[in-house]
Amino acid sequence: MAETTFWFEGQDIRAKEGQSLAAALTEAGHRAFRQTAKDAHRGIFCGMGVCQDCLVTVDGMPNQRACMTLAQEGMEVARQVALPEFGDASDTISGNALHLAPDVLVVGGGAGGLSAAIAAAQAGASVAILDERKVAGGQYYKQAADGSILDNQQADGARLLAEAKESGAEIISGVELWGAFDGLLFLGQHESTPVIAQPKTAIIATGAYERPVTVPGWTLPGVMTTGAAQTLWRSYQTLPGKRIAVCGSGPLNVQVALELAKGGAQIVYIAERAPRAITQPMTALSMALADPKLATQGLGMLAGLRARGVPVRYRSELVHIEQKDDALSATFRKPSGHEDTVTIDALCMNAGFEPQNEILRLLGAKMHYDPAMGHLRCQKSQTMQTSVDGLYAIGDCTGLGGAPAARIEGEIAGRHAASAAGHSKADNLTRAHRTLARHRAFQSKLWQLYDIAPSDTAPLPDTTLICRCEELTLGDVRQGLGDRPSHIGTLKRATRVGMGRCQGRYCGPVAARMIAEATGKPIEDLSFFAPRVPIKPVAISSILAAQEALDDGD
Amino acid sequence: MTAIDALVVGGGVTGTAAALALAERGARVTILDAGTNAGSNTNAGSLHVQMQSRFMRLYPDQVPNVEAALPFYREATEEWVRLDRELGGIDLLQNGGLMLAESDDQLAFLEMKVARETAKGLAVEILDRTALNRVAPWLGPQIVGAELCREEGKLNPLLANAKLGARAAAAGVTRHTARIDTLEQTSSGVTAIAGQEHYQADQVIVAAAWGSGRLAMPFGLAIPSKSEPLHMNITESGAPQISHLVQHAERSITLKQFGSGQIVIGGGWPAHDLGETQPPTIALNSLLGNVALAARIVPGIGKLRIIRTWAGMNTTTDGASVIGRLPSADRVIMALPGDAGYTLGPLVGRIAAEMALDMKPSMDVKLFAPDRFAA
Numbered sequence A: 001m002a003e004t005t006f007w008f009e010g011q012d013i014r015a016k017e018g019q020s021l022a023a024a025l026t027e028a029g030h031r032a033f034r035q036t037a038k039d040a041h042r043g044i045f046c047g048m049g050v051c052q053d054c055l056v057t058v059d060g061m062p063n064q065r066a067c068m069t070l071a072q073e074g075m076e077v078a079r080q081v082a083l084p085e086f087g088d089a090s091d092t093i094s095g096n097a098l099h100l101a102p103d104v105l106v107v108g109g110g111a112g113g114l115s116a117a118i119a120a121a122q123a124g125a126s127v128a129i130l131d132e133r134k135v136a137g138g139q140y141y142k143q144a145a146d147g148s149i150l151d152n153q154q155a156d157g158a159r160l161l162a163e164a165k166e167s168g169a170e171i172i173s174g175v176e177l178w179g180a181f182d183g184l185l186f187l188g189q190h191e192s193t194p195v196i197a198q199p200k201t202a203i204i205a206t207g208a209y210e211r212p213v214t215v216p217g218w219t220l221p222g223v224m225t226t227g228a229a230q231t232l233w234r235s236y237q238t239l240p241g242k243r244i245a246v247c248g249s250g251p252l253n254v255q256v257a258l259e260l261a262k263g264g265a266q267i268v269y270i271a272e273r274a275p276r277a278i279t280q281p282m283t284a285l286s287m288a289l290a291d292p293k294l295a296t297q298g299l300g301m302l303a304g305l306r307a308r309g310v311p312v313r314y315r316s317e318l319v320h321i322e323q324k325d326d327a328l329s330a331t332f333r334k335p336s337g338h339e340d341t342v343t344i345d346a347l348c349m350n351a352g353f354e355p356q357n358e359i360l361r362l363l364g365a366k367m368h369y370d371p372a373m374g375h376l377r378c379q380k381s382q383t384m385q386t387s388v389d390g391l392y393a394i395g396d397c398t399g400l401g402g403a404p405a406a407r408i409e410g411e412i413a414g415r416h417a418a419s420a421a422g423h424s425k426a427d428n429l430t431r432a433h434r435t436l437a438r439h440r441a442f443q444s445k446l447w448q449l450y451d452i453a454p455s456d457t458a459p460l461p462d463t464t465l466i467c468r469c470e471e472l473t474l475g476d477v478r479q480g481l482g483d484r485p486s487h488i489g490t491l492k493r494a495t496r497v498g499m500g501r502c503q504g505r506y507c508g509p510v511a512a513r514m515i516a517e518a519t520g521k522p523i524e525d526l527s528f529f530a531p532r533v534p535i536k537p538v539a540i541s542s543i544l545a546a547q548e549a550l551d552d553g554d
Numbered sequence B: 001m002t003a004i005d006a007l008v009v010g011g012g013v014t015g016t017a018a019a020l021a022l023a024e025r026g027a028r029v030t031i032l033d034a035g036t037n038a039g040s041n042t043n044a045g046s047l048h049v050q051m052q053s054r055f056m057r058l059y060p061d062q063v064p065n066v067e068a069a070l071p072f073y074r075e076a077t078e079e080w081v082r083l084d085r086e087l088g089g090i091d092l093l094q095n096g097g098l099m100l101a102e103s104d105d106q107l108a109f110l111e112m113k114v115a116r117e118t119a120k121g122l123a124v125e126i127l128d129r130t131a132l133n134r135v136a137p138w139l140g141p142q143i144v145g146a147e148l149c150r151e152e153g154k155l156n157p158l159l160a161n162a163k164l165g166a167r168a169a170a171a172g173v174t175r176h177t178a179r180i181d182t183l184e185q186t187s188s189g190v191t192a193i194a195g196q197e198h199y200q201a202d203q204v205i206v207a208a209a210w211g212s213g214r215l216a217m218p219f220g221l222a223i224p225s226k227s228e229p230l231h232m233n234i235t236e237s238g239a240p241q242i243s244h245l246v247q248h249a250e251r252s253i254t255l256k257q258f259g260s261g262q263i264v265i266g267g268g269w270p271a272h273d274l275g276e277t278q279p280p281t282i283a284l285n286s287l288l289g290n291v292a293l294a295a296r297i298v299p300g301i302g303k304l305r306i307i308r309t310w311a312g313m314n315t316t317t318d319g320a321s322v323i324g325r326l327p328s329a330d331r332v333i334m335a336l337p338g339d340a341g342y343t344l345g346p347l348v349g350r351i352a353a354e355m356a357l358d359m360k361p362s363m364d365v366k367l368f369a370p371d372r373f374a375a
């Protein structure tokens, strides 16, 4: 495999071709990438561009996400200081903007988005897919940077991607959308070029990000989401460490533990908050009936772990994490109340998912709260259209549903969006709707076996960090709630919770629940931080370039 | 001094300062606030003293009012300096404000402005590019000069609001959420009515910004308190480099760096109005235009990322504050700061409180009396 070399703090680091800076640095044993305003260290956490904690300076450009930046020959990479000099004139603005005006714009090239694009293109529509990652495929079908195929999951994804390319849909990778405006105008950036999209219809398929296990120490470098570890491995063949523990709740933890073990990592602990599935035989059975193949796969994974001598410890949860020299020391509480402490290089956590629904909320699509999953779901019709005309939404960004459901929803939305844009009628979808109903039944049973309802913050100590970006503790938030708990906006202004770079993606759901508890009011769309542009931080130079491009157009 | 019972309608910076001043002098005070669209919660924390070019351009007929009030602005920043000392740290920095010129015409405009402001006693001067390079080397090459007003500055409004609010609460000020429909004056006092709720007191201070005109209307005054939705942007943190408040001689912009290192960009770009009970929403052209302008005058910030934008509700009047008792209802005291209202709010609030207590106001505010709006 071809290699490149880049510089990190004066040291040369070898990277595989297509490897992210985050993966290459991890492989070289570096975990701390960024220094916070309070002098704490941070590294990879989400692995997917959401948390903004893996920031580094690249060739003089501050605050670049190491997980989203590919290593390139000769790059000068430095740890991100909290207050970078912003210097004199910037040379980062490139002239031309990319203007797109397709019949159907698909945002997100995962399971849902690719299927939608294929269906729309086959119905005769002009289609553009924008995806933030360098290689499309999304979270489930995550592709390897070097094109190699690890297993069936990746092979299916490669086929879907090839089909999308053949369909005539234009796939543009490395585009991050940061703004959405009424009348369907989207703004994004592709490297340093602004992207301006004014489609006839839009399908939002931005997927989900992971809900962490918020305990003291969860921000330490080496602690990351399970999906981040999975991306390191599946996309870059990089292990997050030698000795690894996994915790939270849900099937992804078991799957990734097995993947990492097969890759050569030593899985020293798996803590699952829920009881063993066998304690809920009826639910387990009806899940298995809804999708025998997937249920069998799940059992296979458990067997695979057992064969490697790695038991899943049920009804066990993470209590805290501490830095111990170069390693992490993680403490788990067992059902008996006793604690186990293990020394590890990396800790993976996933306690459910949060939909990436920012674009939908910005455009005013109606939402409702799903208490079982602990997150908002986007209201959509049988055609997958949201409450906003011409705006369709599919897959996990509308509420968790899994990859198979995302694919079917994509097919349905693609056909209807194409039809709304003036192409062939969206008929013969009865079978698709039937399959979708089956996938949804499977999902609803599946999640009943896990414990992903957002956990109670009451037992956590005041010192637990809640807002990663602004470095606010639970104590700060509790104090902010103190006298007059009213609204999340008030709490935000009083404490700065949610005011940082990740825009409240981790603290927002926690704050929303704490306010609901304090006021006795039910959680709804308005309980969460008001959606605002930019949905992802965007360089001023890029806004300047977008302004110039739109000005020229007038 | 005997304790009076006072209501304050509107709990932004003006109302809170008024309530605090009353409570500190022994009065029992309740703030009644509708809880929506307070400019104080969304403002940029610029301490304005010199005449804002945006204002002179938009409302030329009101310039004489603003000009007459210039000494009031200077006094108002002094009030903030006092508050900074008393409240303990609100990130206040009074290092002056620069108003930039990009052409000789603009510089000539600033020179005219400097002459008028000097006549009013402001500490203003013109800096040429060489002088600017010493204090603000980060400016774009097209900037030919600037007006420096030494009295201008900035503070962190979130910190200031939190500390001012806490201090008022500690002084015994209570606060209710209520949207007052009307005020009624009787022989024994005044009543503020919100639906079924009646609140009674000896006097009321109206510090309800855009909501004030409607409350004064039944008393025969047409106070033009208009809501004006405005746009703001903020970046992630950078090393402290910009210590001035930066404005432009011809275009709408304010730019400054908070103590956190974040750069705040605003200056009066419009937002979409959704009415009194919902915050305004972002207008694309304001976001693009405002940020692009900032990038042109301070090119180095191009590398920083905008992490948030927001919109809030400003209140305009005829350009000057409205302070004083209503001619036809002497238990009702208006307290509207008018232009650059966050700068003026604490001083306006304190003076209104002094009036409520029948003290001699610490500044002559006859110029701002409400009777100028008598129908």
Ligand SMILES: Cc1cc2nc3c(=O)[nH]c(=O)nc-3n(C[C@H](O)[C@H](O)[C@H](O)COP(=O)(O)OP(=O)(O)OC[C@H]3O[C@@H](n4cnc5c(N)ncnc54)[C@H](O)[C@@H]3O)c2cc1C
Binding pocket: A048, A107, A108, A109, A110, A111, A112, A113, A130, A131, A132, A133, A136, A137, A138, A139, A140, A141, A175, A176, A177, A178, A205, A206, A207, A208, A209, A210, A226, A227, A228, A230, A252, A255, A353, A356, A394, A395, A396, A397, A401, A402, A403, A406
């Ligand atoms: C980290 C992670 C790992 C997962 N791993 C598994 C797994 O191994 N097995 C499993 O069964 N399920 C897994 N899931 C759940 C699974 O991803 C989903 O059920 C499935 O991928 C949903 O498909 P989707 O099309 O809705 O979203 P995704 O497949 O997640 O696709 C969304 C796409 O949108 C792009 N995107 C998001 N925001 C923007 C933006 N602003 N601009 C441009 N592009 C954007 C993303 O880059 C992504 O490619 C995982 C989820 C996550 C978050």
Ligand SMILES: Cc1cc2nc3c(=O)[nH]c(=O)nc-3n(C[C@H](O)[C@H](O)[C@H](O)COP(=O)(O)OP(=O)(O)OC[C@H]3O[C@@H](n4cnc5c(N)ncnc54)[C@H](O)[C@@H]3O)c2cc1C
Binding pocket: B009, B010, B011, B012, B013, B014, B015, B016, B032, B033, B034, B035, B036, B037, B038, B039, B040, B041, B042, B043, B044, B045, B046, B047, B048, B178, B179, B180, B181, B207, B208, B209, B210, B211, B212, B215, B228, B229, B230, B231, B232, B266, B311, B312, B313, B314, B315, B335, B336, B337, B338, B339, B340, B341, B342, B343, B344, B345
């Ligand atoms: C985006 C933006 C940036 C700004 N930047 C600056 C700046 O940098 N510097 C500066 O000096 N000024 C600035 N301003 C202006 C400044 O914010 C306001 O002028 C100032 O905050 C007004 O304070 P206030 O207390 O008088 O009124 P507000 O803070 O507006 O409070 C009025 C309160 O009265 C309530 N109310 C209204 N009607 C009723 C009723 N009938 N009953 C009960 N309550 C009622 C409202 O709900 C509100 O809470 C800015 C304004 C905006 C919008």
Ligand code: FES
Binding pocket: A043, A044, A045, A046, A047, A048, A049, A050, A051, A052, A053, A054, A065, A066, A067, A068
């Ligand atoms: S790890 Fe890179 S943004 Fe979260």
